[in-house]
Amino acid sequence: MEYAFFEGKFVPIEEAKINIKTNSFHYGTAIFEGIRAYWNEEHQQLYILFAREHYQRLLRNCKAMFMELPYSVEDLVNITVELLRKNQIKEDVYIRPIVYFKDLKLTPKLIDYTPEIAIYTYNFGRYLDTSKGIRVKVSSWRRNDDNSIPSRWKVAGAYVNSALAKTEALLAGYDEAIMLNQHGFVAEGSGENIFLIREGKAITPSYSEHILEGITRSAVKKLLKNELVVEIEERPVARSELYVADEIFLTGTAAEITPVVEVDNRKIGGGDVGAITKELQDIYFRAVRGMIERYFGWLTPVYEK
Known part of the structure; x- marks a missing residue:
């Protein structure tokens, strides 16, 4: 079973759904990151690349968008590690954290709303041709x-x-x-x-x-x-x-x-x-x-x- 971290808990990916009225869905006010993790077969280890740096940037950007989350950088790194373990991933993978206003009000503003975070994984592969150019x-x-x-x-x-x-x-x-x-x-x-x-x-x-x-x-x-x-x-x-x-x-x-x-x-x-x-x-x-x-x-x- 594939899991996502969604609004404070780990849930099956099929249950990680937002309401059609979700404010950030309408106004594009979500803040996100893209994080890669690389599998080393010899080490039998999955390595998250720049996990702390990505979450530091995420929280900086959230602050600029008036999104105050109840998580530290270390909290988010630990949640991501636990998510990867729960999904038993042993291959290269892409990780997408996204912070959004979950409120169901249709007003384009950044204050008096409640931010939430979701984190899920995606089999991304190569985005562009890194070999031939x-x-x-x-x-x-x-x-x-x-x-x-x-x-x-x-x-x-x-x-x-x-x-x-x-x-x-x-x-x-x-x-x-x-x-x-x-x-x-x-x-x-x-x-x-x-x-x-x-x-x-x-x-x-x-x-x-x-x-x-x-x-x-x-x-x-x-x-x-x-x-x-x-x-x-x-x-x-x-x-x-x-x-x-x-x-x-x-x-x-x-x-x-x-x-x-x-x-x-x-x-x-x-x-x-x-x-x-x-x-x-x-x-x-x-x-x-x-x-x-x-x-x-x-x-x-x-x-x-």
Whole structure:
């Protein structure tokens, strides 16, 4: 039987249902996270990646949305571990916590409502092609402005913006979209942060460019600096810089580290996965499965040994 954590208790997934009148369903005011857990067959262990960091961000975003939950970061990590154990998961899995106003009133506001949290698991697999790389299109849809709907928050309603861009790209025959901000500079993908490699240096838009404060982005910066000794520059990135980059890759919990081999019908580098991206992927994918001891701090083991 598959379980979810729903409004304070573990229930069969079929019972984890909200009322059609639920306020956040109508106004997109839910806050969510995406968390991956990786199975290591040799260790016979399931490792949750950045569990604490994800729940820290969730609670920060909830606070900004006037959602006060009766749980600490450690509470939520422990609930997630228990959920994975109850579901007896021994394979890679995606975890979706979502906080929403459960009230049945139809008024678009953020106060005088009651927040609840649900957590469930999903067999996600690969979100994008991390081996051969993907083709992307610069979208005609601009990234949300921070003074409109902040992209640094993972708020459900904001992802209409992502859905429009992603759909435009797919209908045009591409795999993903790259979005510009309201000033015309590169922001991020529809659900990923972006890095460019030029002349051995990594370039990525800063948080001031209206992007998600990515957890994988932060981890990749550490790997670039500590493992590959690559200089990192955070600054505004012009659209034209994409076309002349030596390498491009996207980062995110779902996307992991996804190489970009073509932008707007222009090959990036030689049109295949670049050397720095390959090396970065190798380190990252070993680290998330508990194969590099110095990165054990990233992981929360699920099963007791």
